[in-house]
Amino acid sequence: MTMIEPILPPSTHEFAEVIHRLEAGGTMLPDTPENLMQIIGLYKAYAVPMDFYWRDLLYIAEQVFLDPLPIFKYFLPSEYLELANHYAGDQADLRIWRGGATAHPELRQFMTKGELNRPLPKLAHHLWHDRINMEFAEECMRAMLWHRNMGGELDTYLDSEEYRQNADRAIRAYFQFNPVMLGLYRLFPDLFIEQCRQATMTSVLGLFWEIMAPVFFEMSDLYDEGKLTSVPEAMNFLVNGIFAIAGRPIYHRVRIRGEWYDIVPRAKGFTWLYEAAFPYVEAVFYRTSPFRGTKSYNAQARQIPADQNDFHYGVLYADKFPVGSAGIPPTLLHQDMYHFLPPYLVDYYRQHCRGEDDMLIQLAISFQRSMYCVTSAVIQAGRAALLYPLDDSNPRHRWANRAYFEGQINRFCRRDYGMHQAARLTAIQSQSYR
Amino acid sequence: MPSIVDIAVGNDAFQTLVTAVKVAGLVEALASPGPFTVFAPHDAAFAKLPPGTITSLVQNPPQLARILKFHVVAGCYHRADLNHHRQLVSLEGTTIDLYSDEHTLEVNNATVIAADVVADNGVIHVIDTVILMRPHWFAGIMASARSGLKPH
Numbered sequence: 300m301t302m303i304e305p306i307l308p309p310s311t312h313e314f315a316e317v318i319h320r321l322e323a324g325g326t327m328l329p330d331t332p333e334n335l336m337q338i339i340g341l342y343k344a345y346a347v348p349m350d351f352y353w354r355d356l357l358y359i360a361e362q363v364f365l366d367p368l369p370i371f372k373y374f375l376p377s378e379y380l381e382l383a384n385h386y387a388g389d390q391a392d393l394r395i396w397r398g399g400a401t402a403h404p405e406l407r408q409f410m411t412k413g414e415l416n417r418p419l420p421k422l423a424h425h426l427w428h429d430r431i432n433m434e435f436a437e438e439c440m441r442a443m444l445w446h447r448n449m450g451g452e453l454d455t456y457l458d459s460e461e462y463r464q465n466a467d468r469a470i471r472a473y474f475q476f477n478p479v480m481l482g483l484y485r486l487f488p489d490l491f492i493e494q495c496r497q498a499t500m501t502s503v504l505g506l507f508w509e510i511m512a513p514v515f516f517e518m519s520d521l522y523d524e525g526k527l528t529s530v531p532e533a534m535n536f537l538v539n540g541i542f543a544i545a546g547r548p549i550y551h552r553v554r555i556r557g558e559w560y561d562i563v564p565r566a567k568g569f570t571w572l573y574e575a576a577f578p579y580v581e582a583v584f585y586r587t588s589p590f591r592g593t594k595s596y597n598a599q600a601r602q603i604p605a606d607q608n609d610f611h612y613g614v615l616y617a618d619k620f621p622v623g624s625a626g627i628p629p630t631l632l633h634q635d636m637y638h639f640l641p642p643y644l645v646d647y648y649r650q651h652c653r654g655e656d657d658m659l660i661q662l663a664i665s666f667q668r669s670m671y672c673v674t675s676a677v678i679q680a681g682r683a684a685l686l687y688p689l690d691d692s693n694p695r696h697r698w699a700n701r702a703y704f705e706g707q708i709n710r711f712c713r714r715d716y717g718m719h720q721a722a723r724l725t726a727i728q729s730q731s732y733r
Numbered sequence: 734m735p736s737i738v739d740i741a742v743g744n745d746a747f748q749t750l751v752t753a754v755k756v757a758g759l760v761e762a763l764a765s766p767g768p769f770t771v772f773a774p775h776d777a778a779f780a781k782l783p784p785g786t787i788t789s790l791v792q793n794p795p796q797l798a799r800i801l802k803f804h805v806v807a808g809c810y811h812r813a814d815l816n817h818h819r820q821l822v823s824l825e826g827t828t829i830d831l832y833s834d835e836h837t838l839e840v841n842n843a844t845v846i847a848a849d850v851v852a853d854n855g856v857i858h859v860i861d862t863v864i865l866m867r868p869h870w871f872a873g874i875m876a877s878a879r880s881g882l883k884p885h
Contacts, residue, residue, distance in 0.1 A: 543785030
């Protein structure tokens with residue numbers, strides 16, 4: 300990291316140390332080899348299931364669509380396993396990962412044998428939950444659909460007449476030979492349009508993760524090769540990636556009997572950064588929704604904010620201990636990542652706490668650290684795109700950068716609803732949080 | 734008098750911008766009567782973007798067009814007129830923030846390095862940085878820092 304001359308007086312923010320670190324081009328996470336190892340190891344463990352998530356999300360959005368009984372939506376057809384990632388492989392639009400474009404070999408191996416390590420019928424693996432848990436991916440999609448109005452133009456478009464007409468055309472074609480569903484559509488059109496919006500958000504998340512999987516694979520490879528040596532370097536790789544793919548089109552199309560129907564056309568100009576990345580970070584990292592059993596939904600208890608903008612149940616605020624319990628969606632993600640941990644992290648977890656017994660919780664906390672690093676990258680990318688260089692010589696510009704950093708960190712300091720206690724920014728400053 | 738497009742094509746410092754406008758299919762629109770105010774990033778401004786940014790935009794003309802439209806405002810605003818505005822709405826639909834004092838004119842995070850290049854269908858102000866749309870939450874983040882945390 301190049302030295303940046305400080306031209307402002309020190310920050311008086313309660314997280315002044317973090318503000319100064321961000322101003323120096325760092326992340327919210329301290330730059331230590333232990334943190335670097337944890338976040339990169341988790342990116343690798345996340346990228347393999349994510350390679351399944353994005354493929355299945357696109358399959359659901361494009362082909363399962365409004366199937367009223369989508370029993371087999373998690374049974375990914377080989378066509379989608381072979382689908383070439385646009386950011387990996389020889390034919391990539393922009394090659395981010397040097398590896399292949401089709402489904403990752405570790406993913407294919409796991410899909411065949413599962414944790415049981417036995418090639419049982421697919422249905423047996425599915426019912427035993429010995430599989431990639433798409434329920435988590437769909438929970439993220441629902442958070443994005445439910446919160447809405449988080450920036451970008453797609454949100455407005457979903458309520459437009461043009462969207463309704465595009466959806467109508469696809470719905471009529473999809474149920475062309477199903478008079479019962481067509482009759483129900485005539486009776487309850489809004490219900491079907493809302494389902495279509497959900498399919499659109501499924502496509503948005505699939506297109507978003509299609510990029511993140513090769514980004515994480517490449518970071519893991521660079522680390523293994525000794526070419527990523529610090530937390531800020533890891534973050535800068537993410538920042539450059541965010542810029543490089545900012546303009547990737549976000550769209551939704553459905554294939555019905557071999558014909559493609561555009562619901563959100565590419566020509567609308569929707570982009571990865573504005574219509575997918577920013578809303579994703581807001582909905583999933585910050586907001587989501589409180590999981591049953593962790594908060595009282597009783598309105599008089601006032602544990603849950605009346606205003607959705609104040610929701611703070613994302614990974615940055617998550618208490619990983621109850622989240623590690625059964626039935627809470629991120630636990631399914633942890634279970635997915637558990638299968639693909641690099642050996643150095645398995646060894647590391649064995650040395651701490653209760654060793655292998657609480658590996659899910661330990662990896663969940665490493666994951667939380669890694670998502671603080673991704674959020675830092677989004678904050679720094681936002682600063683670079685919307686404000687000024689870190690070494691800008693104009694003090695007014697540097698004050699603006701500081702205001703932006705402090706405003707972002709204020710989100711972890713609010714006293715209402717105990718947000719400052721829920722936020723894990725203080726905890727991740729120390730290695731003893733594990 | 735030349736149009737906005739003629740001026741850009743005739744100036745070596747706008748090669749990237751001219752290529753981008755052609756790829757995005759905006760030549761005809763920018764040659765129309767308008768009038769328009771164009772905040773035109775020069776080649777050095779595009780060069781400041783991280784590697785790959787332009788490539789992926791050029792591969793996707795509608796997305797590129799959207800970014801370019803953010804640099805254009807309907808109407809003809811000279812430097813002196815802009816002193817009286819804090820914000821303008823771009824053709825893309827998102828608001829552009831303006832800051833001016835006696836020495837400088839800033840457009841979002843870009844500085845105007847040459848103002849009032851007059852064309853027959855509007856005016857060009859040359860800027861040193863490619864500007865990108867500020868999402869609606871950006872103002873809230875900046876305001877939160879200015880006001881500090883409200884006690885609850």
